[in-house]
Amino acid sequence: PLELYHPGSSGYACRPATEDPAVTLAIIDLDNTLIGGDSDYLWGRFVCERGLVDGDDFAARNDQFYEDYKRGELDIDAYLRFALSPLVGRPREELDAWHRDFMASKIEPIMLPKAAELIDKHRQSGHELLIITATNAFITRPIALALGIEELLASEGEMVNGMYTGEPLGVPSYHAGKVTRLNQWLENRETSLEGAWFYSDSHNDLPLLELVDNPVAVDPDEILLARAMEKGWPVISLR
Numbered sequence: 001p002l003e004l005y006h007p008g009s010s011g012y013a014c015r016p017a018t019e020d021p022a023v024t025l026a027i028i029d030l031d032n033t034l035i036g037g038d039s040d041y042l043w044g045r046f047v048c049e050r051g052l053v054d055g056d057d058f059a060a061r062n063d064q065f066y067e068d069y070k071r072g073e074l075d076i077d078a079y080l081r082f083a084l085s086p087l088v089g090r091p092r093e094e095l096d097a098w099h100r101d102f103m104a105s106k107i108e109p110i111m112l113p114k115a116a117e118l119i120d121k122h123r124q125s126g127h128e129l130l131i132i133t134a135t136n137a138f139i140t141r142p143i144a145l146a147l148g149i150e151e152l153l154a155s156e157g158e159m160v161n162g163m164y165t166g167e168p169l170g171v172p173s174y175h176a177g178k179v180t181r182l183n184q185w186l187e188n189r190e191t192s193l194e195g196a197w198f199y200s201d202s203h204n205d206l207p208l209l210e211l212v213d214n215p216v217a218v219d220p221d222e223i224l225l226a227r228a229m230e231k232g233w234p235v236i237s238l239r
Contacts, residue, residue: 024196027212045062053085065079074204136156197216
């Protein structure tokens with residue numbers, strides 16, 4: 001079983017995901033949790049390297065947005081417009097070809113065996129798996145499917161006549177928006193939040209971590225680690 005570190009203990013203790021039979025939903029963040037990097041940031045690097053955007057300016061803005069995110073100061077609407085901009089007006093076939101290249105060059109090298117083990121443990125326990133991420137669905141849906149998880153809540157981009165307009169659509173699944181999107185998703189489902197798990201690396205996910213019965217910090221940033229230690233939440237590594 002995965003090793004879970006409990007703050008205040010002398011070390012690691014094994015705690016199987018099946019210890020609470022009431023658990024029905026296992027929610028997992030994607031970037032820096034299930035994969036060993038940030039797919040949104042890596043997409044920015046990818047489009048620069050492939051000459052699909054003005055490299056120097058795009059790279060600088062990509063770096064700045066990522067720093068804003070890590071500080072908890074991201075303007076999510078501005079960022080989504082930036083991240084969606086290379087997709088605007090492109091036919092789906094071209095975008096799919098880009099994404100296949102992106103998956104092979106940027107994502108497959110950072111897939112984590114321990115993440116696959118975590119997913120399998122929840123699946124074997126009969127839990128419903130859901131990825132929730134602030135990164136847009138164009139980038140993340142193929143990654144979720146590669147991980148074997150069909151249910152995905154991601155930020156969405158507006159499409160008209162099958163092409164992206166560059167505008168965000170609906171509530172972005174970022175910070176408290178993850179709670180909003182999750183509640184919307186639950187409205188027409190038999191699944192409840194009773195006994196639910198949520199795994200994340202980021203303090204930006206504290207609104208959802210504090211909502212679920214089983215929050216788990218995964219390779220957490222400093223702010224989340226401090227909160228996990230204060231609250232007595234399990235801390236694990238999938239690296």
